[in-house]
Amino acid sequence: MKTTLSAMALALTATAVMAEETVTIDFAYPYSHLFDVTYEAMMPAFKEAHPNIEVNFRATYESYEDGTNTILREAVSGDLPDVTMQGLNRQQILVEKGIAKSLEPFIAKEADFAKDGYHDAMLSLSTFGDNVHGLPFSVSLPVGYYNMDILKAGGIDKMPTTWDEVIGACETMKANGIDNPIFWGWNITGNWFMQALMWSQDKAIVENGRVTLDSPEALAAMEQMQEIFTKCEMQNLEWKAALASFSAGEIGMMFWSTSALGAVERSQGDFELLTGPFPGMGATPKGLPAGGNAAMLTSTSDDPKVQEAAWAWLKFITSGEGAAEVAKTTGYMPPNKAANEVILADFYDQNPNKQTAVDQLPLLRDWLAYPGDNGLAITQVIYDGIERIVTGDATDMKELQQELVEEVADLLPNG
Structure with missing residues (x-):
């Protein structure tokens, strides 16, 4: 009985520690009719990899314009999400106003960032000056x-x-x-x-x-x-x-x-x-x-744990594993090289209606703000x-x- 009580005490202590270490981040994205199923498909794998991170999904943006207007208002009120999805043509204003944070400090700590599918052509869509401020999540034509x-x-x-x-x-x-x-x-x-x-x-x-x-x-x-x-x-x-x-x-x-x-x-x-x-x-x-959106870090938290949790979520949803769900659940093309060349190797052969946009990739031009x-x-x-x-x-x-x-x-x- 004594041993059982000790084991229970240890289990309760461990549970309490786990609860104390749970970090919650806020996330906002547009077009619920397109992306709700995408994030639902991603969550089990993310939770398995990061059991101590809770993602609070805010009300979805109606459109990219609504997303940018919302972020600009929240920057004034001090109620920004930790991660936001913004249209590729709406990133620059958030960078210029200092709302979107540079991702360079986080990228510098990643040993295999390029091998994870984050190649220069992808990063250029969200690079301003010499700094990466977003990771493209989806591209459309x-x-x-x-x-x-x-x-x-x-x-x-x-x-x-x-x-x-x-x-x-x-x-x-x-x-x-x-x-x-x-x-x-x-x-x-x-x-x-x-x-x-x-x-x-x-x-x-x-x-x-x-x-x-x-x-x-x-x-x-x-x-x-x-x-x-x-x-x-x-x-x-x-x-x-x-x-x-x-x-x-x-x-x-x-x-x-x-x-x-x-x-x-x-x-x-x-x-x-x-x-x-x-x-x-x-x-x-x-x-x-090129249509589509990118994940941007807009967290105002000074807590390193929140910052790292936001980066973990941002990186996961744009990784090969996360980005593959974009292709499977929408018609967007994932800009992540690993998703396209490894995880989705046979996907487009089996889904010819989604191949149409891929065939037009040589025509890709900037969606201009x-x-x-x-x-x-x-x-x-x-x-x-x-x-x-x-x-x-x-x-x-x-x-x-x-x-x-x-x-x-x-x-x-x-x-």
Whole structure:
């Protein structure tokens, strides 16, 4: 009995020590409909490797813009999470304001960092100056989603490769009784599709600190959008409603990020789904913007245990093991070399719809942020302008272009 009581006492003491050593970190990320399943899949392995770290999941961000706005507010109120996921195009402002911490001190302690899949090409996406401030978590590219049952019923037997072919397919489907042939993702985060059309022409939307909305390429992009919206008679759907409608088998073609592929497949109706490369403006796109997000350390804790726990979580979710779950549960491509070359060696052969974005990787270009503190406001100005094209409120693209140029100039630090 004495021995049993001693053993119980030791067990209780050990339990108390374990409880005392438990470290809790706060984590925030966007797009619950995409990533909830990803983090659920990761947690068992993380808990096994780090039993004393508790991850408190905060309310998810609605979008990348919402994520950045939230972090900027929390920096003022002193309520920052320890780790945050931010859009690749929204990292710089957090670095400039000193909110996102350099990861160099943590990387320096890692003996096999490069062998773990963290190669220079990956780190460059989150390197500012000479310091790594984030570890990319997922990368996406725009693709076409096709309900082949609707296309065939509408008289289309192959996927289009240019926007003229897309418009022709719309007109053929409409003539054959298809009410809703297309959704084109103009309202995706960060003016991503506007940048996709400009990069298709090998033109950046920001050059040398100025926004190139006054360029011939910007006008061509706006005119291309107008043709798609009007000739396809596209419904102005909120993006979540559009994804749900396509998944239910109600839209023939959807142009969106590959990131949504996992969510679409999980809720897919009874139809044949194929993905295809993002169409070009008369030819294959010359470039496409890299979407996606990165994990950034924003902890304000002075406790080394919290800092180390935050780094452990940040490193795990971007590691080969963690990043592999990104590919398995979404349509994103993991930037981690170990995930792609080792863990996912046969994955894309078995999942050809997810291979589409991988095939477009040679077209990868930067997803650009607008300069200065008004970057989010500039995003909204361009968003509002495109919506006017969708609704038909703007019909003269040269006139709209000039309006946007003037509005954006007022928001730029150099005028």
